[in-house]
Amino acid sequence: MDLKDIKAIIDLMRKNSISEFELERQDFKIKLKRGSAGGAATAYEDGSTITYAAPLPLPGGIALPSPASAQSAPSNELEIKSPMIGTFYRAPSPESASYVEVGTEVNPETVVCIIEAMKVMNEIKAEARGVITQVMLDNAKPVEFGQPLFKIRPS
Amino acid sequence: MFEKVLVANRGEIAVRIIRACKELNVRTVAVYSEADANSMHVQLADEAICIGKAAANESYLRIDRIISAAEIADVDAIHPGYGFLSENAHFADVCESCNIRFIGPNSRAMNALEDKAVSRALAKKAGVPIPPGSEGVVDSEQDALAVAKRIGYPVMIKAIAGGGGRGMRVAHNDISLVKGFYTARTEAEKAFGNSGVYIEKFIENPHHIEFQILGDNKGNIIHLGERDCSIQRRNQKLVEEAPSPLIETKFRKLREKMGKAAYRIAAEANYTNAGTVEFIVDNQGNFYFLEMNKRIQVEHAITEEVTGIDLVRYQIMIAMGEPLRHSQSDIQIKGHAIECRINAEDPFDDFRPSPGRIEMYYQPGGRGIRVDSHAYAGYNIPSAYDSMIGKLVTYGKDRREAMDKMSRALSEYMITGVKTTISFQQAILQDPNFRRGVYSTTFIEQLLSGARRELLEEKA
Numbered sequence: 001m002d003l004k005d006i007k008a009i010i011d012l013m014r015k016n017s018i019s020e021f022e023l024e025r026q027d028f029k030i031k032l033k034r035g036s037a038g039g040a041a042t043a044y045e046d047g048s049t050i051t052y053a054a055p056l057p058l059p060g061g062i063a064l065p066s067p068a069s070a071q072s073a074p075s076n077e078l079e080i081k082s083p084m085i086g087t088f089y090r091a092p093s094p095e096s097a098s099y100v101e102v103g104t105e106v107n108p109e110t111v112v113c114i115i116e117a118m119k120v121m122n123e124i125k126a127e128a129r130g131v132i133t134q135v136m137l138d139n140a141k142p143v144e145f146g147q148p149l150f151k152i153r154p155s
Numbered sequence: 156m157f158e159k160v161l162v163a164n165r166g167e168i169a170v171r172i173i174r175a176c177k178e179l180n181v182r183t184v185a186v187y188s189e190a191d192a193n194s195m196h197v198q199l200a201d202e203a204i205c206i207g208k209a210a211a212n213e214s215y216l217r218i219d220r221i222i223s224a225a226e227i228a229d230v231d232a233i234h235p236g237y238g239f240l241s242e243n244a245h246f247a248d249v250c251e252s253c254n255i256r257f258i259g260p261n262s263r264a265m266n267a268l269e270d271k272a273v274s275r276a277l278a279k280k281a282g283v284p285i286p287p288g289s290e291g292v293v294d295s296e297q298d299a300l301a302v303a304k305r306i307g308y309p310v311m312i313k314a315i316a317g318g319g320g321r322g323m324r325v326a327h328n329d330i331s332l333v334k335g336f337y338t339a340r341t342e343a344e345k346a347f348g349n350s351g352v353y354i355e356k357f358i359e360n361p362h363h364i365e366f367q368i369l370g371d372n373k374g375n376i377i378h379l380g381e382r383d384c385s386i387q388r389r390n391q392k393l394v395e396e397a398p399s400p401l402i403e404t405k406f407r408k409l410r411e412k413m414g415k416a417a418y419r420i421a422a423e424a425n426y427t428n429a430g431t432v433e434f435i436v437d438n439q440g441n442f443y444f445l446e447m448n449k450r451i452q453v454e455h456a457i458t459e460e461v462t463g464i465d466l467v468r469y470q471i472m473i474a475m476g477e478p479l480r481h482s483q484s485d486i487q488i489k490g491h492a493i494e495c496r497i498n499a500e501d502p503f504d505d506f507r508p509s510p511g512r513i514e515m516y517y518q519p520g521g522r523g524i525r526v527d528s529h530a531y532a533g534y535n536i537p538s539a540y541d542s543m544i545g546k547l548v549t550y551g552k553d554r555r556e557a558m559d560k561m562s563r564a565l566s567e568y569m570i571t572g573v574k575t576t577i578s579f580q581q582a583i584l585q586d587p588n589f590r591r592g593v594y595s596t597t598f599i600e601q602l603l604s605g606a607r608r609e610l611l612e613e614k615a
Contacts, residue, residue: 085206085223117223118253142227144205145220146189 001030078128079136079148086117088149090139098139100150104132112150115143130154157181157231157475160258162196163221164236167529167545168453169196172234175467184228186221188214190537195529202228209539215239218246225255232256232474234467238541241450242318244269258474260370260428260449267424268447270315272353278444281423283416286435286443288355299336300329302354309357312336314343314350318448320390322346325357358443360595361435363387364399365448366417367458368430369469371479376421378414378432379462380488382454386583388506388599393576394583395454396493397461400554400592406440413442418483420447429455429470438595453496453546456527460492460550491557492550495565495580497528498542502579510538514572519564523550523557536573544575554592558584 013021013034021032082088090098090113100112106126114121134151143149160176161184162169173183173196185200190209197203204224207214214220216239225233233250235241235258244265250257268274272291279285287306292315293299303310303326312335314322324339326332336352344350367379383399384392402409417432424447431452433445455466464481473479500506516532528545530536536544547564551557562584568577586602588594 085204085220085227087227117219118226144224145207145214146205 078152080150082143082147086115088143089114100132159230161225161230161233167527168236170529173199186224234258237450256474264424264426272315281419283444286355289353292351306356311355311357312339316347316349365431365433368421370427371473375479377483378417385596397457456548457492457494461488490552491554493557493561494548497545498576499544499573501574508542509574510536517569519567523560
């Protein structure tokens with residue numbers, strides 16, 4: 001494989017939003033990984049949510065949107081955001097089933113998860129009516145104030 | 156050795172603490188409100204956790220959220236900075252009970268100095284002069300009048316839970332005393348949640364001189380000399396210097412006398428970590444204890460410059476259990492340092508706060524210039540917090556050199572997009588009385604009343 005081929009692969013990766021490419025042959029092995037531009041907000045693949053800050057605005061003064069208030073959901077979806085800091089649990093206990101899954105219908109009083117802070121388990125309510133369309137992070141991960149937990153398609 | 160420290164503050168002091176931690180190879184965790192997502196301390200820390208909405212009582216004052224953040228980030232210690240929870244004994248207790256070291260005085264020392272009335276009693280016990288005044292809290296109009304009769308007018312009515320220069324009123328006669336007594340109590344209740352007031356003799360044209368204290372957990376206490384903070388507007392410090400020109404030129408012996416008094420206050424309170432003992436000094440060289448601030452202060456930087464000692468680093472070391480490495484005789488005051496607090500306020504419009512976006516930002520540099528700031532070009536100064544955007548500190552071999560550098564540095568400072576106090580501080584540095592080192596806490600008032608006509612004309 002020569003440099004022209006590698007450049008072609010990189011180009012294909014970019015065009016098709018592929019972030020990782022690995023090829024192994026008898027005589028050689030290549031692994032290409034696309035870095036995120038300018039320092040991403042999420043640092044870990046496992047969904048761990050203690051984040052590195054977004055990069056500074058450019059000297060021209062292009063201010064970055066505040067991560068906590070950025071509305072990343074499409075206009076017909078709502079986000080359930082964390083009202084506190086702690087550890088996110090999807091079920092009332094390790095043996096139980098999760099409170100909600102993708103597709104679960106919720107009303108404002110439905111408990112969607114637990115956030116544990118200082119040994120106190122806090123039940124978090126949906127406070128919206130609709131259907132869960134996405135679970136935004138894994139079980140037992142730390143959460144900060146304002147962090148999106150679930151996406152809901154309101155009914 | 157701490158592995159991780161959480162900085163429970165924001166702005167320039169959070170940056171200061173993060174710097175000290177990095178130099179000690181300690182990892183840092185920043186907490187921030189939604190209004191501070193683009194703030195410098197968030198950028199510089201190793202980790203950052205959002206703890207709430209902009210309002211301080213929904214974020215930086217939320218003990219539960221800060222402790223939760225400390226838990227999920229698994230920190231060893233918390234540095235509270237100044238303001239916010241830095242002098243909250245309950246917060247210090249909560250930290251300790253969660254096995255998190257609080258980088259500041261122990262809660263017993265905080266309680267021994269918990270309000271101004273209690274502190275006055277402690278000073279009396281320590282044999283340190285206090286301004287004549289009430290024995291403790293004044294509960295009734297009759298008591299207030301009796302105290303005023305005993306000590307003579309003018310008097311000051313002060314909130315026992317007041318701080319940062321707030322919660323004080325002057326009365327010159329019985330009528331204004333009674334009126335002031337009731338208003339002060341109402342204001343104190345609203346501002347500090349405590350309506351308690353006490354009465355002190357009002358010392359005219361006082362000089363505000365404070366002493367930096369350091370104490371370790373083994374009972375060793377030293378002072379690091381004085382700072383003169385008399386340049387105040389409405390009890391808010393604007394310019395500070397070390398050493399005090401009053402002491403240097405008129406009352407040389409006061410340094411040792413007041414230093415010893417500061418030591419006795421700290422010792423009586425069994426004080427640990429960093430703190431500051433505040434005194435007022437009259438024109439005859441009599442000094443009186445005012446209060447002790449149980450935290451690192453904004454103006455700590457000028458003491459660092461003239462002593463060569465990193466105070467925030469010392470705070471962290473003391474919290475880790477290290478004994479003091481300096482004895483009193485090791486402390487040397489060399490040269491002269493001046494600090495200007497750069498506030499986003501419009502000096503031509505009664506110092507109205509000027510939040511908003513900084514367009515252009517260029518800070519001064521060169522030999523003997525230190526800038527402690529979280530500001531940068533493009534930074535949006537939130538309106539939810541105080542207006543200080545940085546501290547400009549100059550150091551010279553003598554006062555003359557420090558002043559010349561300060562004038563030069565102020566003129567070099569370029570900030571556009573928001574108003575700042577820089578032009579006002581340039582005027583202070585040019586003022587002949589300031590340059591002679593002859594000023595008291597009435598300085599700014601006099602400067603403003605003299606200058607008002609010109610400022611008004613400029614505005615028109």
